[in-house]
Structure formats: C-alpha cells, structure tokens
Amino acid sequence: MGQSFINAVLEKDQNRLAPVAVIRLCGPFSRDVYPAVDWPEDLRNIVCKYCGFVDGGLEIDGEPIGDIKESQIAAECRIIEDLQIRCIVVNVANLGFIERENAAILNACILPFARSTISSSERAVARLYLRCPLFITQNDGTILPARLAAKVPIRTFSSGPNNSMCAAAFLAKKLNELDKESLLVVDIVGTSTDVAMLLPSRLPRQAAAVTLCYRGFWRWNFACPDVKRCFFFATI
Known part of the structure; x- marks a missing residue:
C-alpha cells in the first residue's frame, strides 16, 4: 500500500497529490530558502502552493x-x-531542518489519497467478514495500525521493499546453502526497481541516512533499509 503512495509522488500525479501550504516560524532567517528547495521543479510546483x-x-x-x-x-x-488549500504542514519527522520540512510536506500532500486508499482497504476487509485489525508495514520494517498510517502515510513509503525483503528472508530459510550469506533482494515494480541487502541475520541492512532520488533529490530522516532505487521512464 505504501508503494502506491510513493508512486503518486514519483509519477507527479496531480490527481493524487494535494497542494500544500507551509507556515515557517523562522524570524528573519531562511527566507531566501523556500520549502522543497531541493525537489525537482515540476514536483515542487505541483505540491508547494504557498x-x-x-x-x-x-x-x-x-x-x-x-x-x-x-x-x-x-x-x-x-x-x-x-487559496482554498486544505493541507497544512505539520512536523512528522526527527532531526534536520530540511529533512523535517521535506517529510512534513510529503506527508501533507499525500494525506487525502492515503486516507481514501486505507479506508477502501478497511472496507474490503469488512466485506470479507475478517475480524482482525489491518496493519501496514513501516519504513523500518515494523508494522503500523491502519488508522495511524492514515495520519502519517510517509512512514509507509518504503513498505514495498520491506515486504519484499520479508518474503526473501522467508524463502532463504528454505535454502540451507544460503543460510550464512548476505543476499541481494531485487524488487521490480511498475515505476522503479529497488535493490537492498539482506544480512546473514536475515534483517535488512539499514541506511545511515535516507535520500530518495528522482531527477534531483529530496531528503528525509526516517529509519529505512539501505535501498538503491532505479527509475524507468517511457518516452512517446
């Protein structure tokens, strides 16, 4: 599910990304450095409206x-x-000024789409008469209740690679000859291919700092696996 959230950003889909307003408490400082300064210009123009x-x-x-x-x-x-902007930035991350602001903007712009997607999933679970809670994988590989994920969907952006590594760890247990080796896990999806390393402990190698790249880059500071991401673009 988190993969659909990050795909909306990667594809710069205006139907899934909401315009965001930022109020920065900064006094006389940083006024020449606008929010999302390190983003691709076209994505910044879609999201950062004020x-x-x-x-x-x-x-x-x-x-x-x-x-x-x-x-x-x-x-x-x-x-x-x-300006009829409904998404306001709220701090959702940890240390680092640019990282915190980027995370807050990304979280705000995807909120309406995330809430709609998660609500649809909950309705599907109810229609199947499943009496169990719905959880979504977080960036660090742990799980998050669906209702909380609907408030901070940015915490699930790397759920796709995490789920792939969980599956790879399960399969590796069946292959005794690979029991003591590190493994490369390749997750091929519609818009990108993610490559990560599974350690002999069968836990993913963690990134010291997280940078998402897309014809430019933006930084955040959530605990995530060390994922190398390649993007595919079709030209017609």
Missing part, C-alpha cells in the same frame, strides 16, 4: 529566535483559506 514566513522558531541550539506572534499566523491562515 509559503508564509512568520516570527518565532528556534536556533540550532534550541534557543528561541523570537516570540511567536499569533496575529501573523492568523493572517497567514486567512491567506491559505482564501
């Missing part, structure tokens, strides 16, 4: 840059309302 800069925010050491002025935030909210 950015407002207001007083407040923190220095890198945690000290306040200045006081938050509610009147400024209220004014920005009125502008966003007039």
